[in-house]
Amino acid sequence: MAILLAGGCGYIGSHTAVELIQAGYEVVIADNLSNSSAKVIDRLFSITGVHIPFYEIDVCDRVGLEQVFQQHKIEAVIHFAALKSISESVELPVLYYRNNLDAVLSLIEVMNQFSCKRFVFSSSATVYGDATPPCVETMPTALPTNPYGRTKLMTEQILSDVALADKDFSVVLLRYFNPIGAHESGLIGEAPSGVPANLFPYLTQVAAGERAYLNIYGDDYPTVDGTGVRDYIHVCDLAAGHVYALDYAAQHTGVEIFNLGLGFGYSVRQVVAAFERVVGIPIPTRIAPRRAGDIAESFSNPAKAQQVLGWKAKRNMDDMCRDAWRWQKMNPHGYAD
Ligand code: NAD
Ligand code: WQD
Numbered sequence: 001m002a003i004l005l006a007g008g009c010g011y012i013g014s015h016t017a018v019e020l021i022q023a024g025y026e027v028v029i030a031d032n033l034s035n036s037s038a039k040v041i042d043r044l045f046s047i048t049g050v051h052i053p054f055y056e057i058d059v060c061d062r063v064g065l066e067q068v069f070q071q072h073k074i075e076a077v078i079h080f081a082a083l084k085s086i087s088e089s090v091e092l093p094v095l096y097y098r099n100n101l102d103a104v105l106s107l108i109e110v111m112n113q114f115s116c117k118r119f120v121f122s123s124s125a126t127v128y129g130d131a132t133p134p135c136v137e138t139m140p141t142a143l144p145t146n147p148y149g150r151t152k153l154m155t156e157q158i159l160s161d162v163a164l165a166d167k168d169f170s171v172v173l174l175r176y177f178n179p180i181g182a183h184e185s186g187l188i189g190e191a192p193s194g195v196p197a198n199l200f201p202y203l204t205q206v207a208a209g210e211r212a213y214l215n216i217y218g219d220d221y222p223t224v225d226g227t228g229v230r231d232y233i234h235v236c237d238l239a240a241g242h243v244y245a246l247d248y249a250a251q252h253t254g255v256e257i258f259n260l261g262l263g264f265g266y267s268v269r270q271v272v273a274a275f276e277r278v279v280g281i282p283i284p285t286r287i288a289p290r291r292a293g294d295i296a297e298s299f300s301n302p303a304k305a306q307q308v309l310g311w312k313a314k315r316n317m318d319d320m321c322r323d324a325w326r327w328q329k330m331n332p333h334g335y336a337d
Contacts, residue, residue: 002026003246004074006059006107007081008052009036011190012122012176014044015183015239016078021048023243028072030065031081032058035193037335043187060102065110076118076249077107078242082151085197086293089148100151101158108162118249119159120172120242125231125261125298127153127175133231133265134301137175137257145293156257163255170249177231177261177300179238181320182327189327190235191334199268200232200320204328207281214283216268218290223297227268231261231299234315234323244309261300262313271317278321 003020005013008029014036017027021044029041029052041054053072057064059081068074082100083089089096104121111119126149128135129142144150159171180200182189196202205211219226241260248256266274272283305311315323331337 001075002028002072004068004072004077005029006077006079006103007031009033009038009040009054010080012179012235012238013078013080014040014188015235016080016242017044017052018047018183018188019236019239019243020246021050021052025243025246028053028055028068028074030055030057030059030068032056034083036191039335040188046187047183047185060099060106062106062110065106066113069110069114069116074111074114074116076120076246077111077116078120078122078246079104079107080122082122084148086146086148087197089146089151093147096147096151100148101154104155104158108158117166117168118170118246120174120245120249121155121159123156123173123175124149124152125175125177125259125300127156128298130295133297133299134263135259135298136301137259137304160255163253168253170253171255172245172249173255173257174241174245175257175259175300176238177233177259177298179235180232181234181236181315181323183236184323184326186326186330189324189331191331199271200324203272203275203283204324206283207275207279207325208328208332210332212284214272214285215288216285217288217294219287221290221296223267225267225269228294229265229267229297229299231263231265232271232317232320233260233262233313234320237313237315241305241309241311244305244311248309256308258305258309259300259302260305260311261302263300263302265297265299266317274317275321275325278318279325
């Protein structure tokens with residue numbers, strides 16, 4: 001019995017593959033490499049000693065998916081496969097709706113063909129909108145302000161409807177906050193193409209001398225020091241949460257939502273200060289105008305995942321800085337090296 005990681009060559013999927021294998025699961029990866037590299041499979045072998053079956057397919061393609069399910073007895077799917085650039089989603093909404101929604105619909109259809117009834121989905125804190133933190137799962141969702149975020153909320157709704165229609169279906173919606181860092185080996189990590197939109201990969205590129213300075217998008221927010229506050233969680237802790245989610249989905253049907261976060265926030269300035277302290281490299285910064293669509297503060301209440309799943313993040317900001325920097329130093333050009 002195997003777990004299919006749709007989009008498993010990506011940042012979070014690859015780290016989840018490690019956690020699953022180390023927890024004794026058999027893993028299969030399907031990925032079209034639209035935002036990753038097949039080198040990840042070799043890196044995962046180096047870390048785990050396991051040759052993971054890899055299918056370079058578009059998960060929107062049902063025929064390709066069917067071949068995977070014919071080759072392997074898939075007992076559950078963890079769905080990471082999505083396009084995730086907010087700015088690109090605003091420019092190319094149809095690409096995002098087509099990719100992100102067709103992917104989940106194709107997965108559900110093929111899963112039904114093969115009586116696979118367990119689905120874990122990579123959702124996002126973005127579905128909380130600008131709710132006053134701490135965010136809890138019972139809070140009403142808000143229509144996200146961009147097509148990417150809307151595909152996340154729509155996918156949650158699609159999966160909820162499927163679970164309503166099929167009482168044997170089990171869905172776990174994991175609402176990720178801000179995953180950062182990398183596996184301690186430095187062999188897998190976040191490899192954004194082009195100019196990083198997210199804070200942490202941009203920060204590590206400044207430290208590496210690839211960028212001259214970090215733009216701080218706004219210092220006039222109603223926060224501890226005026227800069228944006230987010231709930232950063234180590235990607236390995238986030239990945240471990242999927243093991244707990246899978247176990248939960250095996251024992252329950254219906255839909256369950258869990259926040260995966262630390263439960264408190266760091267401001268941009270606090271992140272920069274922590275990084276400079278841990279890594280010992282000064283980070284030049286400049287105050288820039290607020291970024292459109294940004295909210296002041298977002299962080300989770302992760303109590304439900306702790307109480308119901310038994311999951312709790314173990315790593316702190318120093319670990320995230322140290323591990324992200326190791327990945328950056330070992331792979332200055334991501335997987336292109
Ligand atoms: P990523 O881009 O590194 O990984 C996504 C993977 O999916 C990539 O390997 C890409 O090649 C693949 N993919 C995309 N469309 C596909 C398709 N149609 N068929 C096959 N493969 C496809 O992104 P990530 O940071 O690992 O995020 C994984 C998931 O978690 C995404 O769904 C993302 O929306 C969600 N998420 C990410 C964050 C974050 O901050 N990274 C936060 C919340 C939610
Ligand atoms: C964090 C903070 C910025 C870059 C996004 C998506 C979300 C999810 C995670 C996919 C904010 C500030 C950033 C920079 C800065 N992705 N910042 N200078 O915006 O919380 O979440 O990624 O699901 O959906 O919205 O993360 O890392 O972009 O920003 O000052 O160069 O850092 O303003 O306060 P965000 P981020």
